Amino acid sequence: MTEMMNAWLQFLATQGAQVDAATQRVTGFSQTLTQDQLEQGFVAPLTELGLIAVTGEDGPHFLHNQLTNDVEHLGQADARLAGYCSPKGRLLATFLIWKTGDSVMLQLPRQIQAAVQKRLQMFVLRAKAKLLDATDSHIVLGLGGRAAGDVLLKRFSQLPDVPYSKIDGEAGTLIRVADAFGAPRYQWIVTLDTARQAWNDLTAALPPADARAWHLGDIRAGIPQVTLATQEQFVPQMINFELIGGVNFKKGCYPGQEIVARSQYLGKLKRRMALASVDVADAAAGMEVFSAADPDQPCGMVVNAERNLQGGSDCLVELKTAAVEAGTVHLGSAGGATLAIQALPYPIPDTST
Incomplete structure (x- = not known):
C-alpha cells in the first residue's frame, strides 16, 4: 500500500x-x-x-x-x-x-x-x-x-x-x-x-x-463484477454482459472472441444471470446453487452478493434458465435456503427462436 x-x-x-x-x-x-x-x-x-x-x-x-x-x-x-x-x-x-x-x-x-x-x-x-x-x-x-x-x-x-x-x-x-x-x-x-x-x-x-x-x-x-472467486467461470453472455453494453460483436478479434461469438449466434443461450434475494446473511461470490428438480449437481453460481437491509443477501446468480423454469433454486445445496428470483431492470431476450 x-x-x-x-x-x-x-x-x-x-x-x-x-x-x-x-x-x-x-x-x-x-x-x-x-x-x-x-x-x-x-x-x-x-x-x-x-x-x-x-x-x-x-x-x-x-x-x-x-x-x-x-x-x-x-x-x-x-x-x-x-x-x-x-x-x-x-x-x-x-x-x-x-x-x-x-x-x-x-x-x-x-x-x-x-x-x-x-x-x-x-x-x-x-x-x-x-x-x-x-x-x-x-x-x-x-x-x-x-x-x-x-x-x-x-x-x-x-x-x-x-x-x-x-x-x-x-x-x-x-x-x-x-x-x-x-x-x-x-x-x-x-x-x-x-x-x-x-x-x-x-x-x-x-x-x-x-x-x-x-x-x-x-x-x-444487474451489473456483475468478476472477482477472485469467479475468474474463468463465465462466458460473457452467462452474466448478461452483452445486454449491459459490455460486448461489441462488430469489433475485431480478442482472446476468446470465437467462443463468445459462437455463444451469441449458434443456438439458444441456456445460462443467464438473475437477480435474487435469500434469507442468508453470508451468501458470497463463488457459492454454488442447486435446483430442487435436479438436486445432485449445481445449476449455477453466485456472481456477486451483499448483505441486504433485511438481514439476508441480495445476489446476482448465474444459472441454467431451465432450472428457474423447473422449480425452486437453493443456495449451497438442494436443501439450502431458497432463492427468491426477482426482475432485473433490463429485459432478457428470448433466444429460443
Missing part, C-alpha cells in the same frame, strides 16, 4: 470508518443506512477497487485487441464496460473503462488487479504501450441517491446526463454509472487532497456509507 492510500485510509478511520485490512474495503461507519437513506443519497469510499492506467500511443489499439468492447473509439466523454477473457472465452475480469487525457483507465477489484495487469503486460510485446498500477494514486468516491446530483453540482458545472457518460473538470473525473434505488449514481475520481477537503462538505449533505451500500446498487442494477 502506498503512502497516499495509507493516508486516505487513516483519514477515513478518523471519520468513523471501519476498514478490512486484507481487502482495504470500508466495511462500516457509525451508522447503517436505511433504505430511505440509500434512495435519498449517500457517499461511499470505494477503496476496494483497483485501477490500471494504460499509456502510450498504441495503448487503445492494444486494449482493443484484448477486451470484449471497442476501445479505439472510446471518447473522452464516454465510459464503458468491458471484459477480459481467457482463450476459452471465460472472463478473467470485468472492467469499467474510460479515458483520462492520453491514458485509458481500467477499473476492477483490487484483489485481482495485480494479476490481471501482469497477464495483460505479457501481450504488449512491441506495442508502444505501458501498463501502470494507478490504484493508490486515485481516490474513488461513489455517490448515489436523489440528492447526490445537487451535491456534485457544487463541484462541477454540469453532470453526466446518461449512464456511462463522463465529464472531466478541475474537481476531477465524474462518471455516471448504472442507476439504482430509483436514482442516478456517480463515481467521482479525485486526488487525495481534494477527497479530504471535500469530505466534510459531502458528509454534511450525504451520510457516509460502506462499500456494501454501493455494491448493493450494482447488484440491483
Whole structure:
C-alpha cells in the first residue's frame, strides 16, 4: 500500500470508518443506512477497487485487441464496460473503462488487479504501450441517491446526463454509472487532497456509507463484477454482459472472441444471470446453487452478493434458465435456503427462436 492510500485510509478511520485490512474495503461507519437513506443519497469510499492506467500511443489499439468492447473509439466523454477473457472465452475480469487525457483507465477489484495487469503486460510485446498500477494514486468516491446530483453540482458545472457518460473538470473525473434505488449514481475520481477537503462538505449533505451500500446498487442494477472467486467461470453472455453494453460483436478479434461469438449466434443461450434475494446473511461470490428438480449437481453460481437491509443477501446468480423454469433454486445445496428470483431492470431476450 502506498503512502497516499495509507493516508486516505487513516483519514477515513478518523471519520468513523471501519476498514478490512486484507481487502482495504470500508466495511462500516457509525451508522447503517436505511433504505430511505440509500434512495435519498449517500457517499461511499470505494477503496476496494483497483485501477490500471494504460499509456502510450498504441495503448487503445492494444486494449482493443484484448477486451470484449471497442476501445479505439472510446471518447473522452464516454465510459464503458468491458471484459477480459481467457482463450476459452471465460472472463478473467470485468472492467469499467474510460479515458483520462492520453491514458485509458481500467477499473476492477483490487484483489485481482495485480494479476490481471501482469497477464495483460505479457501481450504488449512491441506495442508502444505501458501498463501502470494507478490504484493508490486515485481516490474513488461513489455517490448515489436523489440528492447526490445537487451535491456534485457544487463541484462541477454540469453532470453526466446518461449512464456511462463522463465529464472531466478541475474537481476531477465524474462518471455516471448504472442507476439504482430509483436514482442516478456517480463515481467521482479525485486526488487525495481534494477527497479530504471535500469530505466534510459531502458528509454534511450525504451520510457516509460502506462499500456494501454501493455494491448493493450494482447488484440491483444487474451489473456483475468478476472477482477472485469467479475468474474463468463465465462466458460473457452467462452474466448478461452483452445486454449491459459490455460486448461489441462488430469489433475485431480478442482472446476468446470465437467462443463468445459462437455463444451469441449458434443456438439458444441456456445460462443467464438473475437477480435474487435469500434469507442468508453470508451468501458470497463463488457459492454454488442447486435446483430442487435436479438436486445432485449445481445449476449455477453466485456472481456477486451483499448483505441486504433485511438481514439476508441480495445476489446476482448465474444459472441454467431451465432450472428457474423447473422449480425452486437453493443456495449451497438442494436443501439450502431458497432463492427468491426477482426482475432485473433490463429485459432478457428470448433466444429460443
